[in-house]
Amino acid sequence: MPTALTRALKVLALALICYCLLGFLILPGMIQRIASQQLAERALVPTQLERIEFNPFSLQLRIHGFRLGEAAQPQVSLRQLDLDLQLESLWRGALILQEVRLSEPHVEVLLDKNGTLNLSRLFRPAAEPKPVAQTDEQPFPLRLERLLLEDGRFRFHDRRPSEAIEFAYQDLQLTLNNLSTLVEDNADLQLSANGPNGGRLEWQGEVSLVPLASRGSLSLKDGQLKAIWPYVRDAVALDLQDGVLSASTDYRFSLNEGTELTLDKLVISLAPLAINADGKPLLQLERLDISDSSLDLAKKQLRIGQVRSQKLQAWAAREADGTIDWQKLLTPRNPEQPVAESDEETAEEKPWQVVLADAQLRDYRLHLTDRVPRSPVELLVGPLDLDLKDFSSSGERPFGLTLKSGLGKQGSLNAGGTVQLQPFSTELDLQTQGVDLRLAQAYLEPFVRLELRSGLLDSQLKIIASQTEELTLSVDGRADINQLHTLDTLRQRDFVKWPRLALEGIAYRHGKSLGIETVQFEQPYVRFVINEDRSTNISELLVPQPQTATAPASDTTPLALRIGAIKIRNGSGHFADFSLRPAFATAVQELNGEIGTLDNRSKQSAKVDIKGKVDRYAPVSISGELTPFDPLQTLDIATRFKHVELTTLTPYSGKFAGYRIRKGRLNLDLHYRINGGRLEARNQVVLEQLQLGERVDSPDAVDLPIRLAVALLKDSQGNIDIDLPVSGDLNDPQFSVMPIVWQTLRNLVVRAAKAPFKFIGGLAGAGDTDLSQVHFVAGEESLDDSARQKLDMLARALTERPTLRLEIEGSASLASDGPSLAQMRLEREFQSTYYRMLQRRGDSVPASEDMLEVPARDKDILLEGIYRSRLNQQPPAEWAELDNDERHAQMRRALLSSWASSKALARRLAQRRAAEIKQYLVEQGQLASERVYLMDVTLVDAETDGRISTTLHLGAE
Numbered sequence: 001m002p003t004a005l006t007r008a009l010k011v012l013a014l015a016l017i018c019y020c021l022l023g024f025l026i027l028p029g030m031i032q033r034i035a036s037q038q039l040a041e042r043a044l045v046p047t048q049l050e051r052i053e054f055n056p057f058s059l060q061l062r063i064h065g066f067r068l069g070e071a072a073q074p075q076v077s078l079r080q081l082d083l084d085l086q087l088e089s090l091w092r093g094a095l096i097l098q099e100v101r102l103s104e105p106h107v108e109v110l111l112d113k114n115g116t117l118n119l120s121r122l123f124r125p126a127a128e129p130k131p132v133a134q135t136d137e138q139p140f141p142l143r144l145e146r147l148l149l150e151d152g153r154f155r156f157h158d159r160r161p162s163e164a165i166e167f168a169y170q171d172l173q174l175t176l177n178n179l180s181t182l183v184e185d186n187a188d189l190q191l192s193a194n195g196p197n198g199g200r201l202e203w204q205g206e207v208s209l210v211p212l213a214s215r216g217s218l219s220l221k222d223g224q225l226k227a228i229w230p231y232v233r234d235a236v237a238l239d240l241q242d243g244v245l246s247a248s249t250d251y252r253f254s255l256n257e258g259t260e261l262t263l264d265k266l267v268i269s270l271a272p273l274a275i276n277a278d279g280k281p282l283l284q285l286e287r288l289d290i291s292d293s294s295l296d297l298a299k300k301q302l303r304i305g306q307v308r309s310q311k312l313q314a315w316a317a318r319e320a321d322g323t324i325d326w327q328k329l330l331t332p333r334n335p336e337q338p339v340a341e342s343d344e345e346t347a348e349e350k351p352w353q354v355v356l357a358d359a360q361l362r363d364y365r366l367h368l369t370d371r372v373p374r375s376p377v378e379l380l381v382g383p384l385d386l387d388l389k390d391f392s393s394s395g396e397r398p399f400g401l402t403l404k405s406g407l408g409k410q411g412s413l414n415a416g417g418t419v420q421l422q423p424f425s426t427e428l429d430l431q432t433q434g435v436d437l438r439l440a441q442a443y444l445e446p447f448v449r450l451e452l453r454s455g456l457l458d459s460q461l462k463i464i465a466s467q468t469e470e471l472t473l474s475v476d477g478r479a480d481i482n483q484l485h486t487l488d489t490l491r492q493r494d495f496v497k498w499p500r501l502a503l504e505g506i507a508y509r510h511g512k513s514l515g516i517e518t519v520q521f522e523q524p525y526v527r528f529v530i531n532e533d534r535s536t537n538i539s540e541l542l543v544p545q546p547q548t549a550t551a552p553a554s555d556t557t558p559l560a561l562r563i564g565a566i567k568i569r570n571g572s573g574h575f576a577d578f579s580l581r582p583a584f585a586t587a588v589q590e591l592n593g594e595i596g597t598l599d600n601r602s603k604q605s606a607k608v609d610i611k612g613k614v615d616r617y618a619p620v621s622i623s624g625e626l627t628p629f630d631p632l633q634t635l636d637i638a639t640r641f642k643h644v645e646l647t648t649l650t651p652y653s654g655k656f657a658g659y660r661i662r663k664g665r666l667n668l669d670l671h672y673r674i675n676g677g678r679l680e681a682r683n684q685v686v687l688e689q690l691q692l693g694e695r696v697d698s699p700d701a702v703d704l705p706i707r708l709a710v711a712l713l714k715d716s717q718g719n720i721d722i723d724l725p726v727s728g729d730l731n732d733p734q735f736s737v738m739p740i741v742w743q744t745l746r747n748l749v750v751r752a753a754k755a756p757f758k759f760i761g762g763l764a765g766a767g768d769t770d771l772s773q774v775h776f777v778a779g780e781e782s783l784d785d786s787a788r789q790k791l792d793m794l795a796r797a798l799t800e801r802p803t804l805r806l807e808i809e810g811s812a813s814l815a816s817d818g819p820s821l822a823q824m825r826l827e828r829e830f831q832s833t834y835y836r837m838l839q840r841r842g843d844s845v846p847a848s849e850d851m852l853e854v855p856a857r858d859k860d861i862l863l864e865g866i867y868r869s870r871l872n873q874q875p876p877a878e879w880a881e882l883d884n885d886e887r888h889a890q891m892r893r894a895l896l897s898s899w900a901s902s903k904a905l906a907r908r909l910a911q912r913r914a915a916e917i918k919q920y921l922v923e924q925g926q927l928a929s930e931r932v933y934l935m936d937v938t939l940v941d942a943e944t945d946g947r948i949s950t951t952l953h954l955g956a957e
Contacts (some may be wrong), residue, residue: 017099028052040122045069057222059085068122074218079104094141101148111158142181149174161230169193182211192942199223211256235332261297277329286311288549300352307359361386373442377397383814397420411435425466432459432672449541453485473510498524513560520567527574589613600629618644635674642667664690683724692702775947781912807953809912809935816942818900829866849930867891910937913950
């Protein structure tokens with residue numbers, strides 16, 4: 001081999017050896033020593049760099065075991081870093097790395113109480129560099145073919161909040177392909193990491209460094225809101241109990257021409273969410289899903305395609321000072337001073353535009369409390385379903401709204417229609433059903449002494465509203481107030497109540513008119529009392545209010561009010577007037593009628609036609625016409641009471657007349673005419689068969705011969721007819737109607753006392769027969785021949801004496817009637833029980849159980865059940881030793897003994913006897929039923945012959 005070639009090979013071999021020594025040993029050692037020295041000089045924490053490897057042939061650099069911080073808890077660490085430098089970097093004019101691989105990188109980001117970042121304290125601060133002049137130079141040319149980050153860990157700990165925040169992401173994987181600093185050169189990126197409590201973060205897309213831009217997709221799954229909630233809790237006093245957030249979106253980001261960010265296919269899920277405040281639940285949400293949404297940051301546009309949410313519960317309260325608790329809860333604890341903006345900036349600021357295409361909220365519940373009233377008011381709104389369609393924050397187009405919700409325990413609210421915000425307009429159909437009006441009780445208490453026992457609101461309304469300069473509002477439809485019941489809390493008595501009030505044909509025009517086609521009361525009841533000082537129970541119920549400054553008279557036109565008709569069906573009421581002498585009190589039932597059109601802009605009078613009954617039987621009528629908004633101008637009302645029982649006035653007659661009223665009826669005919677304030681009235685009073693009872697000592701009794709006056713004023717028919725006309729000027733403050741009536745009546749009584757007394761005695765044609773007693777056979781209620789003959793004579797006598805009245809006092813005897821009643825009761829029980837048994841078996845039965853004959857063999861079987869059900873007890877144990885006949889005999893005797901001593905059975909027999917006598921007199925004797933009275937029954941002893949005597953009473957009041 002030539003010497004030159006040999007020498008060249010030796011030099012080449014030596015150079016290769018030197019290159020290997022330099023690359024494999026010297027250079028890595030130098031790099032590690034220099035790096036270790038620099039770390040030792042600059043680092044403020046313990047550092048470690050285990051070793052560095054370099055392959056001079058493949059240009060691969062590998063760093064092992066890099067750490068900043070304590071070994072037990074490093075702040076930055078890396079198990080291994082691989083750099084694969086490409087030789088082509090020498091002629092490509094750029095640093096080209098084939099692959100950079102980071103294995104198990106670990107970073108801890110810690111913020112102490114003062115906000116100091118731990119990473120800023122790893123090294124000693126370097127001298128401030130001199131400012132570099134701005135140049136148009138391009139960034140350092142770099143191309144990284146592949147960047148891999150494997151099994152990374154990231155831990156964040158922030159001690160600034162009142163409760164430290166700490167969370168970590170594990171299994172961090174990052175793949176970045178074709179990263180370059182060349183213009184418009186994009187890199188592919190994939191990132192995934194597992195967050196705390198099962199959360200996962202994924203990122204896929206493209207990244208460009210020059211200009212800085214990116215596009216791709218991001219997703220977060222099962223992110224725990226608790227990890228960052230201390231930031232929220234320090235701002236507002238809210239405690240998170242549970243909260244899981246998932247989100248995904250496609251995005252575009254660029255800093256080429258300002259900040260540009262767009263999000264597409266945005267999907268957000270929040271499930272569940274629970275927030276407490278002051279240890280009490282504030283908001284609980286089962287699920288919220290937002291999908292098909294997008295955002296454009298530059299254009300300030302947010303489009304929400306679809307919202308679906310289920311089962312939200314929220315609690316809100318108005319505190320005693322009138323503030324809403326949410327206002328206090330959401331007020332920042334340490335609000336920062338707002339940055340003032342110039343008018344020019346504010347004017348140029350473009351508002352965000354939010355569009356919501358479709359939202360469906362289901363099964364929401366709102367727990368509302370109002371603590372402003374003395375008694376807190378609680379209301380449950382829900383289950384609530386809300387649908388919104390095509391909502392826009394610009395408000396320039398209408399959006400659809402559908403609402404269905406419960407109100408309280410049984411109420412419901414349905415609303416549907418369209419709403420436009422700019423300019424405001426709406427058209428809604430509103431329906432309510434079963435809304436509990438007792439919610440208004442707490443708000444009524446400061447003004448009226450009433451208890452709202454019950455009340456339900458149903459309505460069906462059409463609402464149309466708009467506003468440009470002034471609000472235009474129209475409401476049309478109907479409304480019902482059902483089961484209204486109010487109680488006078490001063491006297492603990494009913495005040496106003498009704499089962500149903502129907503308002504048909506409602507037409508309200510804001511600030512202009514209110515029309516109601518028909519107001520219909522179903523079974524209304526009202527209590528009205530005039531006190532001795534002429535005040536009323538209504539004025540007593542009003543709570544005095546503090547005096548306020550009188551508002552100046554308004555020039556606005558009063559609201560036009562028109563009610564087409566007021567209809568009353570089966571009404572009732574209680575009326576008392578203690579200002580009269582004697583006082584008057586009565587009850588009215590079966591009130592039916594109608595009041596015509598009421599119009600405050602018309603002088604046309606309204607017709608009145610109302611009929612009813614006083615104390616169930618006495619008819620009353622009110623008819624005529626009046627002008628309700630000016631009654632002193634025109635009034636023509638006739639009121640008639642017929643057959644009013646005077647016994648209802650007994651307490652007042654005892655106090656003011658000195659006598660109780662035993663019986664009697666009142667006919668009252670009042671006719672009042674007013675024309676221009678001039679009163680012309682006629683008061684005609686007819687007392688039918690007035691009979692005074694025992695005398696009552698009363699210091700308020702008038703000093704008049706009342707009993708004598710009553711007797712003398714009766715005509716041949718037993719009636720008292722008084723006509724009391726009154727006239728005068730109602731505009732005269734000295735004029736009063738009732739003193740004139742009382743003085744006229746007093747003069748009449750004094751004059752009547754001078755007339756002779758007439759007495760009607762004896763029953764004609766009765767001979768020596770005692771017609772005051774009707775006898776019955778023990779246990780019987782039917783009349784025998786002797787009784788019928790006696791009643792025939794009595795009927796003829798009463799026909800000849802129409803002023804007489806008959807009172808029947810039914811009687812029964814336990815000693816005589818009891819055994820017979822018990823035996824009949826037992827037979828009826830046999831028939832009733834046997835009848836039901838045949839029906840259950842499907843056997844043919846007669847039309848009535850009374851027609852059924854019970855076989856003797858079945859009575860003993862039925863007796864067991866009758867004994868247990870009627871005596872409500874089991875047979876004594878010792879009866880089990882008896883034979884069947886003796887056992888049944890014992891049961892029979894026990895049943896008969898129980899029923900024979902029953903006063904209730906005896907009283908019912910006495911009532912049937914009295915009713916039998918009245919029926920015979922009315923149907924056979926042709927007496928008018930109103931002439932025969934049934935008195936309370938009595939239990940008496942039987943006659944010596946065993947018969948029971950029923951006593952009859954005659955009266956001629």
